[in-house]
Amino acid sequence: MTMADKAKLQGSFGSLLDTLNNRFDPLQPGDIVASWTSTMARCAACARNIAGWDSLAGNSAGYDAPIEAIDDATRALVTTDYGDAAAVRNALQLTANALSELEAVFA
Amino acid sequence: VRQLSRIAIIIIAGLFLPSCGINALRTEYAANVGSEGTAVAGASSAFLHDVETSRRLANIEMVVADPACGSNPAIVRGNIRMTQAGPGWLCVPPDEPREPLDRQFSLTPVSTQIQPTVLLVSSLSAYTTGIADIVDSKPSDPMKPLLDALETAHSAQGLLLAVTGGQNGPVPAADDKRVKAVGEFVSFLAQLSDEADKVSRIRQFLADNPDGAQPLIDALQDHLATWENSRKADDGLRLVVNGTILRRTIDAHPPVLPEARREALTSFYKVQDAVAAAAEIYPALLKSLADLADADRDLRRVIVEHPNLTKAERAKVAELNRQRAIKAMDTLAALVTSFKGA
Numbered sequence: 001m002t003m004a005d006k007a008k009l010q011g012s013f014g015s016l017l018d019t020l021n022n023r024f025d026p027l028q029p030g031d032i033v034a035s036w037t038s039t040m041a042r043c044a045a046c047a048r049n050i051a052g053w054d055s056l057a058g059n060s061a062g063y064d065a066p067i068e069a070i071d072d073a074t075r076a077l078v079t080t081d082y083g084d085a086a087a088v089r090n091a092l093q094l095t096a097n098a099l100s101e102l103e104a105v106f107a
Numbered sequence: 108v109r110q111l112s113r114i115a116i117i118i119i120a121g122l123f124l125p126s127c128g129i130n131a132l133r134t135e136y137a138a139n140v141g142s143e144g145t146a147v148a149g150a151s152s153a154f155l156h157d158v159e160t161s162r163r164l165a166n167i168e169m170v171v172a173d174p175a176c177g178s179n180p181a182i183v184r185g186n187i188r189m190t191q192a193g194p195g196w197l198c199v200p201p202d203e204p205r206e207p208l209d210r211q212f213s214l215t216p217v218s219t220q221i222q223p224t225v226l227l228v229s230s231l232s233a234y235t236t237g238i239a240d241i242v243d244s245k246p247s248d249p250m251k252p253l254l255d256a257l258e259t260a261h262s263a264q265g266l267l268l269a270v271t272g273g274q275n276g277p278v279p280a281a282d283d284k285r286v287k288a289v290g291e292f293v294s295f296l297a298q299l300s301d302e303a304d305k306v307s308r309i310r311q312f313l314a315d316n317p318d319g320a321q322p323l324i325d326a327l328q329d330h331l332a333t334w335e336n337s338r339k340a341d342d343g344l345r346l347v348v349n350g351t352i353l354r355r356t357i358d359a360h361p362p363v364l365p366e367a368r369r370e371a372l373t374s375f376y377k378v379q380d381a382v383a384a385a386a387e388i389y390p391a392l393l394k395s396l397a398d399l400a401d402a403d404r405d406l407r408r409v410i411v412e413h414p415n416l417t418k419a420e421r422a423k424v425a426e427l428n429r430q431r432a433i434k435a436m437d438t439l440a441a442l443v444t445s446f447k448g449a
Contacts, residue, residue, distance in 0.1 A: 010332040017339040021382060024343075026350030026375060033354040034187040037197075038208075040340070040347040041183040044165065045212050047340035050220045053333040 004063035006056050012070040013102065016095070017043060019077045029085055035092045042099050052106040066105055069098035128427035129409070130302040132420060136406040137309050138242045140320070143399035144235020150392040151228045154331070155221055157388055158338045162217045165341035168348045169214070173197035179214040189355060196355075197348070217337070224330040231323040234316060235399070238406075241308045246301040295438045299431075310410055320403040324396055331396075335389045342382040349378045 020040055026033055076091040169176040176183070176198035185208020188196040199209050313319070356363055356371040408414055416424065 006329070007332065010329075010336060014332070014336050014339060017336060017343055018386075021339065021343040021346060024347055024350060026353045027357075030189040030354055030358055033351055034189045037347045037351045038183065038185055038187055040343050041212060042210060044340040044344040045183075045210060047337045048162075048213055048215075050217075050333060050337065053336075054223075054330075 002064055003059040003061055004067050005059045006063070009056070009063045009067055009102075009105070010053075012067045012074070013043075013046070016070050016074045016077075016098070017047070019074050020095070023077055023082070025082065028082070028088065032085060032088050032092070035089070039092055039095050039099070042096075046099065046102055046106075049106060056105065062105060066098065066101035069094075069101040073098040127299050127302065127431050128424035129414070129416075130299075130306045131427050132424055133306045133309065133406070133409050134242055134302055136402065136409055137238050137305075139402040140235055140399070140406050141239025141242055143395065143402045144232060144239065144320075147235075147392075147395045147399050148228060148232040150388075150395045151327070151331070154388050154392050155224060155228075155334065157385055158334045158341075159217050159221065161338045161341040161345070161385065165345045165348075166214045166216075168345045169197070169212075172348050172352055175200040176212075176214075181212045181214055182209050183212045185209050187351070189351070189358065197351070221334070224327070224334065227323060227327045227330060231320060231327060231399075234320055234323065237312055237316075238309060241305055241312060244305070246297060246304075291438050291441060295434065306410070309406075313407060313410055319407055320399060324400050328393070328396060331389070331392065338385065338389075342385055346375075346378050346382050349375050 020036070020043065024036055024040075028036075073091070073095040076094045080087045080091045082088060169181065173194055173196055175181075175195045178201060182199040182205055184197060184199060185206065194200065195203065198212075199205055353371040353375045356368055409416065409420070
């Protein structure tokens with residue numbers, strides 16, 4: 001079992017945020033724009049939890065699963081064909097799952 | 108004159124020249140710590156100000172988009188109601204029950220949370236300023252005691268000549284070539300002595316701060332990574348909420364006027380440009396922090412008695428020593444020449 005460090009978790013989350021910012025397109029169908037917005041609000045709630053981030057240990061095996069899930073979601077958002085609405089919805093679902101993993105770190 | 112030459116050579120060669128090149132390198136590296144510290148402090152303040160601004164702009168975007176988001180904490184809908192015209196499309200109004208996917212969202216500004224990070228920046232700044240103050244300290248004028256003594260001697264000589272009725276005394280004028288040569292010699296020695304004194308004070312400062320800047324830099328990097336994600340998320344939220352308003356404007360029934368769509372799309376592109384520009388600050392700040400860490404490491408490496416210098420540093424020290432040896436010989440020659448036939 002590896003002991004991922006906090007900086008890696010911060011970095012993975014940062015890359016996800018970059019991707020969500022860069023890939024957002026308001027000209028996508030309304031349900032995708034709505035889902036993207038609630039995903040972003042969920043990310044922002046996580047990022048605004050400064051006390052939670054400050055209290056995280058420098059290393060923890062508990063970071064492995066969220067890092068992997070976040071990286072997978074980021075990859076999906078980057079590689080998705082944005083002309084394929086179903087694929088975009090799937091990438092957003094992966095992101096929602098990854099955020100659940102991240103939120104569990106603070107629980 | 109021969110005795111004067113011998114004394115001057117002994118002073119220069121024995122006391123100062125052997126370590127003068129390396130001392131110049133040491134004070135240069137200490138100055139680098141000071142200047143990199145100033146850069147980090149400035150960049151950190153600018154970055155934290157941007158973090159605060161991003162939080163406010165995201166909050167403004169939310170509350171402007173939907174008055175139901177206007178209480179703290181807001182409850183953001185898990186399923187945003189894109190086609191609902193009135194308030195409550197983005198956030199759950201206070202009088203409405205929450206659904207399972209709805210989430211609490213804090214609108215608290217960052218002002219109080221940012222204080223520990225500000226304190227870290229101040230601590231790092233105090234460390235680098237302490238080193239910069241030593242480097243920038245001005246030595247006292249080395250010629251002042253000599254000129255003061257000459258002035259006193261001149262007064263005494265004037266009194267003596269008035270009493271004896273004589274013409275010329277033994278005390279030279281302040282612009283005498285011998286006084287000028289001595290002055291240059293003293294200034295040269297004072298410069299070397301001042302450098303050695305600064306190195307000694309820097310050594311003491313570093314001994315009093317044995318861990319150096321690195322622990323503060325590590326802690327600051329951790330804080331800044333958290334704040335950078337906060338900024339990214341706030342900027343992203345601002346962008347996405349603005350884009351959602353655009354989507355709603357496009358989909359409105361009955362259709363809104365073309366000018367309203369133009370305004371919504373223009374607003375979105377403006378926010379997009381602003382968000383992209385804000386993303387450039389953090390990488391520059393990280394670069395400044397890395398430069399400061401390098402500068403501090405370099406200073407601690409060369410400040411010891413027998414430092415392990417790189418090839419480039421050895422060449423630089425050798426060149427500095429060569430230049431100073433030439434200056435020492437020139438100053439010495441001018442001193443000896445000025446006293447010949449005096």
